[in-house]
Amino acid sequence: MSSLFSDKNALFLLTILEAIEKIKIYSANIKSAEDLISSDDQLQYNAVCHLLLTIGEESKKIEDGLKETQSFVAWDQIAGMRNRIAHDYRGIDKEIVFAIIKDELSILREACENLLKQLHLSDDEMNTLLSSPFYKHLQYLGGK
Numbered sequence: 124m125s126s127l128f129s130d131k132n133a134l135f136l137l138t139i140l141e142a143i144e145k146i147k148i149y150s151a152n153i154k155s156a157e158d159l160i161s162s163d164d165q166l167q168y169n170a171v172c173h174l175l176l177t178i179g180e181e182s183k184k185i186e187d188g189l190k191e192t193q194s195f196v197a198w199d200q201i202a203g204m205r206n207r208i209a210h211d212y213r214g215i216d217k218e219i220v221f222a223i224i225k226d227e228l229s230i231l232r233e234a235c236e237n238l239l240k241q242l243h244l245s246d247d248e249m250n251t252l253l254s255s256p257f258y259k260h261l262q263y264l265g266g267k
Contacts, residue, residue: 127188127241128186128188128189128241128242129186130242130244130248131184132184132185132186132189132238132242133239133242133244133248133249133252134252135181135182135184135185136181136185136235136238136239136242137239137252137253137257137258137261137264138177138181138257139177139178139181139182139231139235140232140235140236140239140258140261140264141257141258141259141260141261142174142175142177142178142181143174143178143228143231143232143235144260144261145170145174145260146170146171146174146175146224146228147228148260149167149170149171149174150167150171150224153167153221153224155221156217156218156220156221157217159171159217159220159221159224160217168217168220171220171224172208172212172215172220173208175204175205175208175220175223176205176208176209178201178205178231179201179202179203179204179205179206179208180205182198182201182202182205183202183205185198185238189238189241190238192237192238192241193234193237193238195230195234196230196231196234201231204219204223236264239264246265249264249265250265253265
């Protein structure tokens with residue numbers, strides 16, 4: 124079955140999903156915004172901000188028609204957060220970053236998985252994409 128949308132969207136979605144998985148790993152022991160900003164010389168904070176920037180950048184590349192199928196996601200706010208991180212790093216609110224990590228990423232993950240399903244990639248196509256070391260944490264998406 125073919126998709127109405129370009130297969131290029133798969134790369135954008137996989138990159139977002141990998142960033143989400145890495146954020147979960149990097150923030151697993153973080154209990155507050157203060158922990159995020161103060162632990163390990165801001166290593167996790169900087170990594171999370173970079174990955175949120177990546178999520179925002181990749182989200183802008185997904186076809187609008189595809190994103191509209193998951194309209195409950197605030198795609199404009201995701202892109203806006205990317206812009207804030209890129210252009211006003213010192214002005215980023217650590218409480219917002221922490222809230223995104225704890226409350227919003229699971230919603231985005233589910234939406235991106237739903238979008239990926241709409242691309243109707245074959246198991247071989249998915250496994251080829253997942254063979255990249257950039258998608259190390261996404262093996263749960265692999266075909267049979």
